[in-house]
Amino acid sequence: xxxxxxxxxxxxxxxxxxxxxxxxxxxxxxxxxxxxxxxxxxxxxxxxxxxxxxxxxxxxxxxxxxxxxxxxxxxxxxxx
Numbered sequence: 099x100x101x102x103x104x105x106x107x108x109x110x111x112x113x114x115x116x117x118x119x120x121x122x123x124x125x126x127x128x129x130x131x132x133x134x135x136x137x138x139x140x141x142x143x144x145x146x147x148x149x150x151x152x153x154x155x156x157x158x159x160x161x162x163x164x165x166x167x168x169x170x171x172x173x174x175x176x177x178x
Contacts, residue, residue, distance in 0.1 A: 102131065102138035111144075112151060 105119040112119075120137060123130035128150070129143040139147070162168040 102133075102140055103144060105137050105139075108139055108144065108147065112147075 105123065106116045108114075108119045109116040119128070122128040123137045123139075128139075129146050130137050130139055131143065132138070159171075162171050
């Protein structure tokens with residue numbers, strides 16, 4: 099079925115609020131089509147969003163501020 103979805107449809111699917119979906123679309127972080135003032139998501143948009151949600155971006159590890167922190171960080175890494 100090739101129907102466009104509303105922000106609430108996506109919110110229900112991803113278990114988030116409708117405002118969260120609208121904010122992601124408004125900020126350009128999620129693909130979206132606009133019809134007048136209304137956001138609508140094509141099946142292709144939904145698939146791209148699913149891929150984004152499945153593979154979240156990892157935040158870089160904080161750099162140690164001193165030699166002691168560096169040693170502790172190395173020990174934690176070796177312990178894994």
